[in-house]
Amino acid sequence: MSKIWVLGAGQLGAMLKQAATPLALDVEPVDIEDHHALHLSASDIITAEREQWPETDATTQLATHSGFVNKDVFATLADRFTQKSLIDELGLATAPWFNIDRSISEASLHRTLGERVLLKRRTGGYDGKGQHWLKQTEQSEIPADFRNQAIAEQAINFDEEVSLIGVRTHNGDSFFYPLTLNLHVNGILMASVANLERLQPLQTKSEQMLGKLMNKLDYVGVMAMELFKVSGKKGDKLLINELAPRVHNSGHWTQAGSNMSQFEAHMRAVAKLPLAQPTSRGHSLMINLVGTELNHNWLSVPGAELYWYDKVVRPGRKVGHINFCRNNHAELIESVQQLRSLLPTHYTNVIDWTVAELSK
Numbered sequence: 553m554s555k556i557w558v559l560g561a562g563q564l565g566a567m568l569k570q571a572a573t574p575l576a577l578d579v580e581p582v583d584i585e586d587h588h589a590l591h592l593s594a595s596d597i598i599t600a601e602r603e604q605w606p607e608t609d610a611t612t613q614l615a616t617h618s619g620f621v622n623k624d625v626f627a628t629l630a631d632r633f634t635q636k637s638l639i640d641e642l643g644l645a646t647a648p649w650f651n652i653d654r655s656i657s658e659a660s661l662h663r664t665l666g667e668r669v670l671l672k673r674r675t676g677g678y679d680g681k682g683q684h685w686l687k688q689t690e691q692s693e694i695p696a697d698f699r700n701q702a703i704a705e706q707a708i709n710f711d712e713e714v715s716l717i718g719v720r721t722h723n724g725d726s727f728f729y730p731l732t733l734n735l736h737v738n739g740i741l742m743a744s745v746a747n748l749e750r751l752q753p754l755q756t757k758s759e760q761m762l763g764k765l766m767n768k769l770d771y772v773g774v775m776a777m778e779l780f781k782v783s784g785k786k787g788d789k790l791l792i793n794e795l796a797p798r799v800h801n802s803g804h805w806t807q808a809g810s811n812m813s814q815f816e817a818h819m820r821a822v823a824k825l826p827l828a829q830p831t832s833r834g835h836s837l838m839i840n841l842v843g844t845e846l847n848h849n850w851l852s853v854p855g856a857e858l859y860w861y862d863k864v865v866r867p868g869r870k871v872g873h874i875n876f877c878r879n880n881h882a883e884l885i886e887s888v889q890q891l892r893s894l895l896p897t898h899y900t901n902v903i904d905w906t907v908a909e910l911s912k
Contacts, residue, residue, distance in 0.1 A: 735905050761792065855883070
């Protein structure tokens with residue numbers, strides 16, 4: 553079979569390679585800083601673990617190769633202006649927003665979007681980076697370097713943050729995982745809970761939204777959609793926050809909680825291997841390891857499956873995650889309570905949130 557190159561050699565690229573090995577797929581992640589020429593063949597397949605990359609000899613070869621799956625999608629979704637414009641074009645719900653040009657004023661943004669406005673750089677920025685709050689009460693100003701480089705969004709008083717992972721084949725068939733409930737702290741995903749019965753009423757609507765986007769883009773592979781759940785008089789409403797044309801942190805639970813992880817699903821799709829609806833196993837939880845040193849004692853907790861990224865540990869940096877899949881919520885609570893004493897003190901609120909959600 554053709555060789556599959558992954559543009560990017562971070563933890564997502566490593567997990568894609570790991571998932572592809574049992575499928576007898578030859579997968580090679582490529583460092584985005586690599587300046588060496590690659591030995592590509594015309595039949596090779598290119599995919600990516602990220603939305604953007606610098607121009608090097610290697611990345612240019614990959615990005616311009618005829619076998620680059622979704623090559624025209626990245627420019628659209630990597631820019632929040634064109635991403636939001638696409639969402640509006642398809643009539644899908646999202647937070648009211650504006651492009652920040654040279655003429656727009658803080659006063660006009662507050663008049664239109666309210667007292668609290670979130671500025672996001674059009675490209676780059678993740679885990680809370682590349683953002684700036686405009687607060688009318690503090691008379692904050694638009695940073696000069698955000699002009700023509702950012703969008704402004706209305707602050708949403710959401711009830712919960714959820715996400716949906718979908719996968720689409722070359723022939724247009726789409727499959728979806730269960731909605732996932734997520735906890736973010738300072739813009740960084742800290743925990744995900746999957747297979748919550750109370751989210752099931754929103755499953756069909758969320759699948760319709762993501763399916764419409766993937767079909768419009770003729771997308772192939774895994775795509776993630778982050779959503780805000782907002783309560784209203786007519787029931788819960790879903791607003792699209794952001795889209796990611798790749799495997800996603802909030803889908804890591806599928807490694808333990810499904811017969812087919814998001815990584816395997818993506819590899820099957822880009823390699824044109826058969827795909828079927830993923831099935832879930834029990835009840836799943838993912839705890840992100842952020843700014844914490846490796847502790848092999850985590851493995852003593854029942855059900856713990858550790859993924860360590862072998863990165864230098866720094867505050868705010870994702871360095872690994874732990875997955876759990878148990879028979880019921882009571883067993884998950886038991887595991888996460890045992891994990892409490894093995895994590896730094898900044899995880900206290902994360903553990904408390906997880907226990908509270910699993911106890912509902």
